[in-house]
Amino acid sequence: MGNENTQVESPKAGAITTTLQSIACGGTGGEMTAVDSKDGKIVRIRPMRIDANYTAEELADSLWTLEVDGKTFAPPMKTAPNYFALAYKNRVYSKNRVRYPLKRVDWEPGGDPAKINAANRGRSKFVRISWDEALDIMESEIRRIIDTYGPYSVFTIGEDGHRESKDLHAGGGMHSTFMSKLGGYTRETRTPDSVEGWYWGAKHVWGSGSNKGLGMIAPPQTGYNSWNVIKDITEYSELICFDAGDWELTQNYGSQFWSRLLKFWEELGKEFVIVDPFCNYTAVCHPEMKWIPILPNTDVAFDYGVIYVWLTEGLYDKEYVATHTVHFDKLEDYVLGREDGIPKTPEWAAERCGVPEWTIKAYARNVAKKVTSHAHFSSGSVKTPYSHEPGRTGAYKLALQGLGKPGVQQLHLNASSMAKANIARSTSAPYSSINQCRMFYPNAQSIPRTMVAEALTKGHAKWWGSPAIVYVETSEQFQEFNYPADPKAALAMQQAMAAAMGKEAPTEEPRINKVHMLWSEKPCNMNCWDGGFNYQDAIRTNEVEFFVTNHQWLENDSLFADLVLPVTTCVEDNDSMGSGMIVFQPHSGLTPPACDRVGESYSDFEIACKLADRFGIRDQIDLGMTQDEWIRYGFDQSRLGEEISWETFQEKGYYFPKLAPDWKELSPGMRLFYEDPEANPLDTPTGKIEFWSQALADNFPDDKERTPMARWIIGGPAEEGWTHDESLWGERCKDYPLLVTANPARFRVHVQGDDIKWFREIETVKVKGADGYYYEPVWMNAVDAKARGLANGDIAKLYNERGIVLCGVRISERITPGSVMVNKGSRVDPIAPHIDRGGAINLISPTNQVSKHCKGFAVTGYLLEVEKLEQAEYDEWKEKYPEAFARDYDPAIGINYNSWVIE
Ligand SMILES: Nc1nc2c(c(=O)[nH]1)N[C@H]1C(S)=C(S)[C@@H](COP(=O)(O)OP(=O)(O)OC[C@H]3O[C@@H](n4cnc5c(=O)[nH]c(N)nc54)[C@H](O)[C@@H]3O)O[C@H]1N2
Numbered sequence: 001m002g003n004e005n006t007q008v009e010s011p012k013a014g015a016i017t018t019t020l021q022s023i024a025c026g027g028t029g030g031e032m033t034a035v036d037s038k039d040g041k042i043v044r045i046r047p048m049r050i051d052a053n054y055t056a057e058e059l060a061d062s063l064w065t066l067e068v069d070g071k072t073f074a075p076p077m078k079t080a081p082n083y084f085a086l087a088y089k090n091r092v093y094s095k096n097r098v099r100y101p102l103k104r105v106d107w108e109p110g111g112d113p114a115k116i117n118a119a120n121r122g123r124s125k126f127v128r129i130s131w132d133e134a135l136d137i138m139e140s141e142i143r144r145i146i147d148t149y150g151p152y153s154v155f156t157i158g159e160d161g162h163r164e165s166k167d168l169h170a171g172g173g174m175h176s177t178f179m180s181k182l183g184g185y186t187r188e189t190r191t192p193d194s195v196e197g198w199y200w201g202a203k204h205v206w207g208s209g210s211n212k213g214l215g216m217i218a219p220p221q222t223g224y225n226s227w228n229v230i231k232d233i234t235e236y237s238e239l240i241c242f243d244a245g246d247w248e249l250t251q252n253y254g255s256q257f258w259s260r261l262l263k264f265w266e267e268l269g270k271e272f273v274i275v276d277p278f279c280n281y282t283a284v285c286h287p288e289m290k291w292i293p294i295l296p297n298t299d300v301a302f303d304y305g306v307i308y309v310w311l312t313e314g315l316y317d318k319e320y321v322a323t324h325t326v327h328f329d330k331l332e333d334y335v336l337g338r339e340d341g342i343p344k345t346p347e348w349a350a351e352r353c354g355v356p357e358w359t360i361k362a363y364a365r366n367v368a369k370k371v372t373s374h375a376h377f378s379s380g381s382v383k384t385p386y387s388h389e390p391g392r393t394g395a396y397k398l399a400l401q402g403l404g405k406p407g408v409q410q411l412h413l414n415a416s417s418m419a420k421a422n423i424a425r426s427t428s429a430p431y432s433s434i435n436q437c438r439m440f441y442p443n444a445q446s447i448p449r450t451m452v453a454e455a456l457t458k459g460h461a462k463w464w465g466s467p468a469i470v471y472v473e474t475s476e477q478f479q480e481f482n483y484p485a486d487p488k489a490a491l492a493m494q495q496a497m498a499a500a501m502g503k504e505a506p507t508e509e510p511r512i513n514k515v516h517m518l519w520s521e522k523p524c525n526m527n528c529w530d531g532g533f534n535y536q537d538a539i540r541t542n543e544v545e546f547f548v549t550n551h552q553w554l555e556n557d558s559l560f561a562d563l564v565l566p567v568t569t570c571v572e573d574n575d576s577m578g579s580g581m582i583v584f585q586p587h588s589g590l591t592p593p594a595c596d597r598v599g600e601s602y603s604d605f606e607i608a609c610k611l612a613d614r615f616g617i618r619d620q621i622d623l624g625m626t627q628d629e630w631i632r633y634g635f636d637q638s639r640l641g642e643e644i645s646w647e648t649f650q651e652k653g654y655y656f657p658k659l660a661p662d663w664k665e666l667s668p669g670m671r672l673f674y675e676d677p678e679a680n681p682l683d684t685p686t687g688k689i690e691f692w693s694q695a696l697a698d699n700f701p702d703d704k705e706r707t708p709m710a711r712w713i714i715g716g717p718a719e720e721g722w723t724h725d726e727s728l729w730g731e732r733c734k735d736y737p738l739l740v741t742a743n744p745a746r747f748r749v750h751v752q753g754d755d756i757k758w759f760r761e762i763e764t765v766k767v768k769g770a771d772g773y774y775y776e777p778v779w780m781n782a783v784d785a786k787a788r789g790l791a792n793g794d795i796a797k798l799y800n801e802r803g804i805v806l807c808g809v810r811i812s813e814r815i816t817p818g819s820v821m822v823n824k825g826s827r828v829d830p831i832a833p834h835i836d837r838g839g840a841i842n843l844i845s846p847t848n849q850v851s852k853h854c855k856g857f858a859v860t861g862y863l864l865e866v867e868k869l870e871q872a873e874y875d876e877w878k879e880k881y882p883e884a885f886a887r888d889y890d891p892a893i894g895i896n897y898n899s900w901v902i903e
Pocket residue numbers: 025160161162163164166169170171172193194195378383520521522523524525527528529550551552553556567604742743744749750751752824842859860
């Protein structure tokens with residue numbers, strides 16, 4: 001079967017052809033990149049000159065400059081793509097690419113329990129099948145499931161997330177769009193992963209926040225946008241505190257903007273402090289940084305120690321507190337010990353967070369003395385059990401120092417764009433009309449991503465908070481939801497949605513049922529979300545009659561699938577691009593295919609079209625337009641036409657929107673609120689910053705975990721009503737005494753890129769075990785390693801009651817004693833149920849959510865123990881699970897396709 005859907009031919013034989021691409025793996029676009037190809041294959045990927053097709057005069061109104069103290073910061077004329085983009089050839093031609101449709105050998109369609117062999121998911125191998133056979137299976141299974149149970153038994157997994165940068169061809173919702181045309185589906189909803197603690201905590205302090213919903217502060221008066229925060233910090237801040245957040249590592253996946261900005265700030269003589277269990281890349285790459293090691297998930301103690309110093313030494317902004325905040329007295333009562341008899345002194349804090357008392361005092365006095373901003377991209381400390389507490393104390397610290405004053409800002413994910421452009425930043429928005437179901441729309445029946453395992457294994461689940469993340473009021477967190485959905489409530493939801501979208505509303509209750517088919521368009525739940533081993537168990541039941549994934553690489557969830565449909569990478573598609581949030585300049589461009597497609601792959605959009613042909617609904621999916629027409633339509637729907645004609649855009653291939661003429665004058669960050677809180681209120685119930693929340697007190701009066709004000713919460717046994725016992729002061733820590741710091745990896749974007757061989761050559765990326773296998777490193781302090789008889793290069797078992805993950809020991813002073821650091825996202829390599837060789841750390845993360853009423857995840861700052869894997873046990877496993885140890889393995893890329901496919 002040819003790629004008849006691609007109307008642009010791949011480069012001609014012989015000559016080198018260059019195409020423009022956007023490669024970021026972050027869901028949104030990255031820096032513009034030039035890709036050179038020959039004979040339909042990529043030969044190299046490199047930066048490109050932004051003035052390649054424009055004169056300096058033509059660019060003049062689009063490029064910003066920042067001038068402070070006689071020093072200048074401006075975008076480079078040569079783009080600075082991230083290292084992932086530059087190495088992407090490894091990814092496109094990885095030995096791990098899915099080249100053909102694959103079917104698990106011992107699964108047959110039809111729903112016969114004897115032919116599902118659910119227990120073998122993640123164990124048995126795959127065989128190649130034709131596209132016709134794959135589409136036959138898809139069609140017959142979807143028809144059977146709908147006939148037997150109704151359409152809500154099809155569960156579409158993986159809306160949005162950090163897939164590759166694509167517009168028309170973007171996955172994560174095409175399956176939902178397709179199913180919606182067949183009468184419905186159960187939607188897997190994303191939880192506020194990047195921002196858990198801000199979402200569940202800080203929203204109750206300073207309102208819904210950026211994008212109206214993410215919980216990081218932004219002024220309602222500017223449509224919840226935070227412009228000119230970088231400019232304000234550059235001009236006024238003397239000190240920048242990175243309270244959990246590794247900007248040198250995490251802010252560079254779109255471009256190298258943040259590396260360069262941090263360098264510029266260094267040149268301006270700014271001071272930096274990083275409070276972090278790990279001496280992170282921001283700390284090691286920038287000599288001016290001061291690192292304060294802290295135990296994971298103890299930031300609340302640290303922050304209260306700091307606040308105690310401020311309150312007792314009068315080092316806070318009293319006037320601001322009086323005019324901009326409410327319930328300061330309650331905070332005072334708690335901090336000074338009037339409420340519970342325990343003053344939260346630096347000494348009290350030191351015993352809990354491991355930071356010496358005098359360091360806490362010095363930090364407190366330094367922050368109060370200097371003009372200080374706090375950088376929180378999403379922040380490691382807000383992905384922990386009870387993360388609403390550090391989310392709230394983080395907000396309190398800013399409030400006490402006059403948030404919004406010149407140079408006193410929260411630098412966060414939606415405050416990291418340099419200058420406002422005149423028109424919409426990208427052409428991607430119009431594609432929401434094709435991929436209608438992507439992100440943020442509620443559905444008649446849904447399951448939050450954090451509760452899928454529970455819903456599948458128990459058959460029911462209950463939570464609070466709607467499936468939407470942005471554009472929602474804080475009060476939606478008080479709403480209760482259930483799986484299976486109540487058909488009456490589901491009908492009401494459908495009618496409300498129809499009304500909001502101006503569509504005809506259904507009148508009959510939907511035929512709600514439990515889910516029996518899983519279809520993932522972003523298959524990495526077990527490795528990105530919480531309780532991964534439980535998720536594997538949930539897939540391994542006959543209740544799941546069919547599990548299909550669309551995927552480019554044979555890894556993670558796809559290893560557990562019954563059918564894998566091969567997907568193109570972003571450089572193979574005929575597409576367009578819009579820039580994401582962390583690039584030098586907003587831009588739009590056309591990205592024709594850079595190379596021939598690998599194997600028989602199609603984009604998620606094309607797969608939906610093929611299926612739609614089988615069901616006679618093609619015109620409802622592509623709306624009768626070719627891909628070229630869609631790309632033109634995207635241009636027409638964007639506001640690009642106000643500044644450039646379609647013909648010129650096509651000829652030039654890319655465009656930088658002009659800057660808003662007044663971009664420098666836009667009120668920076670929270671300045672409006674600072675200047676006049678009455679005229680520019682927050683969207684909290686009182687319009688002010690609330691140290692204590694009446695809304696929480698009214699709605700969840702018995703919640704001892706998220707009380708109306710942030711408290712030092714350590715949890716405890718489940719019998720006593722606690723969601724977690726993941727602290728150093730409970731019972732579980734007797735068996736599992738180490739707190740893990742499970743961060744994003746420098747050389748992966750989440751799970752993406754673990755097979756890039758150029759990175760795997762870097763010494764710190766993997767640890768070679770005595771058996772020749774390259775293990776994911778566990779970074780341990782010498783103190784903790786010595787106590788366990790561990791040496792560099794040892795194979796170690798990381799475990800708790802949820803299972804065992806193998807890692808390679810890397811002893812380093814970069815991690816504080818009491819914690820070990822393992823990067824999330826190393827590929828799953830199952831040995832047996834609840835034993836994994838790949839080092840996929842999220843497999844053993846908590847299965848419970850943030851806290852009782854907060855359905856988000858807790859994926860770092862939890863307990864485990866580390867122990868050497870002795871040779872005798874290794875040999876025993878090898879004998880017991882021979883197939884796991886016999887998988888074809890390439891040290892340059894790790895586990896690969898051949899190990900799972902019978903050729
Ligand atoms: N321990 C720990 N866990 C964490 C975090 C942490 O800091 N620590 N961070 C959390 C955060 S902030 C986030 S945002 C999440 C990220 O979690 P996700 O957004 O789920 O992460 P990705 O790994 O980027 O997921 C993308 C998946 O889609 C696949 N994919 C890419 N492009 C396409 C495509 O075009 N089509 C299809 N069908 N598939 C595609 C990729 O191969 C990959 O499997 O992880 C969270 N998990």
